[in-house]
Amino acid sequence: MRLLYLVSALACVAPAVATIWENGQKRLNPYPPTGQATALPTPIKTTDVGWRTYDASAPEIGYKGRWCSRRISWWAAPGVKFRYTGSKVAITFGENTSNNVLLSWRVSGLPWNFANVTANRSYQFVSETTQGLQAGQETIFEFHVTNWALGVQMKAVHVAAGFAISSVPNYSRKIEMIGDSLTVGYTGTYEAMSGIGWSLCEGLGNVEYSLVAYKLCYGSTRGQLFQWQQASDSGVRAQQVYGSNPAPWNFTTTQPADLVIINLGTNDINYKQGTTAVPESTFQQNYIQLINDVRSKYPRAQIIAVQFWNGYTRSGNTYRQNPNRYQTAIQNAVNYFRNGGNNNVYYFDTTGILQFGDINPKGHPTDVGYIKIAAHLMQFISIRLGWSLGNTGQEVHSQAMYYNDNTSI
Numbered sequence: 001m002r003l004l005y006l007v008s009a010l011a012c013v014a015p016a017v018a019t020i021w022e023n024g025q026k027r028l029n030p031y032p033p034t035g036q037a038t039a040l041p042t043p044i045k046t047t048d049v050g051w052r053t054y055d056a057s058a059p060e061i062g063y064k065g066r067w068c069s070r071r072i073s074w075w076a077a078p079g080v081k082f083r084y085t086g087s088k089v090a091i092t093f094g095e096n097t098s099n100n101v102l103l104s105w106r107v108s109g110l111p112w113n114f115a116n117v118t119a120n121r122s123y124q125f126v127s128e129t130t131q132g133l134q135a136g137q138e139t140i141f142e143f144h145v146t147n148w149a150l151g152v153q154m155k156a157v158h159v160a161a162g163f164a165i166s167s168v169p170n171y172s173r174k175i176e177m178i179g180d181s182l183t184v185g186y187t188g189t190y191e192a193m194s195g196i197g198w199s200l201c202e203g204l205g206n207v208e209y210s211l212v213a214y215k216l217c218y219g220s221t222r223g224q225l226f227q228w229q230q231a232s233d234s235g236v237r238a239q240q241v242y243g244s245n246p247a248p249w250n251f252t253t254t255q256p257a258d259l260v261i262i263n264l265g266t267n268d269i270n271y272k273q274g275t276t277a278v279p280e281s282t283f284q285q286n287y288i289q290l291i292n293d294v295r296s297k298y299p300r301a302q303i304i305a306v307q308f309w310n311g312y313t314r315s316g317n318t319y320r321q322n323p324n325r326y327q328t329a330i331q332n333a334v335n336y337f338r339n340g341g342n343n344n345v346y347y348f349d350t351t352g353i354l355q356f357g358d359i360n361p362k363g364h365p366t367d368v369g370y371i372k373i374a375a376h377l378m379q380f381i382s383i384r385l386g387w388s389l390g391n392t393g394q395e396v397h398s399q400a401m402y403y404n405d406n407t408s409i
């Protein structure tokens with residue numbers, strides 16, 4: 001986690017290259033070729049016969065997560081979802097799309113596929129051979145950006161001439177997660193798609209979600225409160241587009257969150273203003289301010305403050321979890337509200353959920369570690385808030401079928 005600032009700064013310029021490791025061995029086929037979208041030789045034009053084109057601003061296109069008014073998102077797992085007819089779906093990506101950015105995409109509830117896309121090009125995702133289209137079945141196309149800190153700009157959606165797209169109703173509940181690399185699955189196999197945010201929200205199913213997660217922390221430039229209020233993230237590219245005046249996120253015109261999960265603090269441990277790390281009291285004060293602001297934007301929302309962890313160390317002939325950081329500050333912030341009669345603010349203690357082997361060599365949880373945190377949170381939400389688990393059985397994690405074929409007994 002210490003490398004976070006450096007790595008995310010480099011990610012702005014470096015093309016996405018990653019090796020996926022499984023217990024020290026390279027994953028053989030990390031991106032199944034069947035999922036790749038076909039890059040068309042030239043971008044589709046509105047006048048092209050054979051295609052019907054919708055501009056990125058078409059109301060039929062459902063944008064998931066936070067996108068700015070230019071239809072760019074570099075937040076975590078931003079997505080696009082719409083219903084379509086016919087047997088072709090293509091998308092044209094705008095000039096501010098990252099180079100070779102990895103998307104996960106699917107048709108309705110079928111397994112996730114992976115495709116890499118680049119700026120200024122049209123990609124055909126769905127064709128006659130894509131599974132999922134049979135007479136009488138409805139077909140929904142959906143993609144999410146899965147690379148950490150990379151993103152796309154939507155330019156247009158295309159379907160076969162004579163066919164159409166239409167909107168998919170939103171789920172009635174929405175989760176918003178305010179977090180950092182832990183929420184977005186930094187160094188997870190498929191990054192955002194392997195993180196706590198995705199594992200929790202896709203795993204829970206039946207919810208809209210927005211992962212307002214980047215390298216957020218109180219100590220960073222302009223602080224987490226400011227960052228949370230903006231449509232764009234706080235990265236270098238967003239600054240190139242918006243300068244020092246990013247557009248505020250419009251909380252009044254978007255579906256309000258019913259549940260807000262805050263998982264912050266990891267980046268504050270090491271963040272120094274001058275020579276001083278963010279002190280407990282400052283952290284606590286700002287945590288309270290953030291919760292206050294969340295409550296003013298989403299008066300009905302339940303809020304969960306997640307205790308982050310601080311690694312595991314060999315101690316003699318065993319391993320021990322390192323002491324939690326900012327634990328008193330987070331608990332005090334939660335109790336400030338609970339003691340004031342606001343019982344919809346909760347503290348979620350992660351102590352004991354992870355073990356030393358759940359942390360990867362890059363200082364972040366492995367996929368298993370991320371899923372463990374998400375699964376415990378899911379039960380907390382189910383038991384304490386009474387939400388039902390709504391995923392009817394669709395895949396959440398791709399390439400996660402680890403098993404043993406010994407059936408001899």
Ligand SMILES: *[C@@H]1O[C@H](CO)[C@@H](O)[C@H](O)[C@H]1NC(C)=O
Nearest residue numbers: 016017018031100102116147
């Ligand atoms: C897609 O992007 C990933 C990085 O996220 C990269 O490792 C992979 O090689 C790319 N695949 C192709 C086919 O370019």
Ligand SMILES: *[C@@H]1O[C@H](CO)[C@@H](O)[C@H](O)[C@H]1NC(C)=O
Nearest residue numbers: 094095096097099118119120
């Ligand atoms: C995309 O198109 C814009 C405008 O024509 C151009 O400035 C930019 O260099 C192009 N980017 C890529 C990656 O081709």
Ligand SMILES: *[C@@H]1O[C@H](CO)[C@@H](O)[C@H](O)[C@H]1NC(C)=O
Nearest residue numbers: 070094095096153237240241
């Ligand atoms: C892409 O970003 C640049 C700033 O880096 C901006 O000048 C340009 O207008 C953006 N293009 C679009 C289509 O939004």
Ligand SMILES: *[C@@H]1O[C@H](CO)[C@@H](O)[C@H](O)[C@H]1NC(C)=O
Nearest residue numbers: 247248249250251252253254
């Ligand atoms: C949000 O949208 C509403 C309705 O369109 C508008 O009145 C308001 O000014 C917008 N707020 C911001 C901060 O853009």
Ligand SMILES: *[C@@H]1O[C@H](CO)[C@@H](O)[C@H](O)[C@H]1NC(C)=O
Nearest residue numbers: 062167168169170253254255
């Ligand atoms: C879903 O919610 C978003 C705002 O969060 C809104 O823009 C969109 O129109 C809604 N979709 C439908 C189909 O109601």
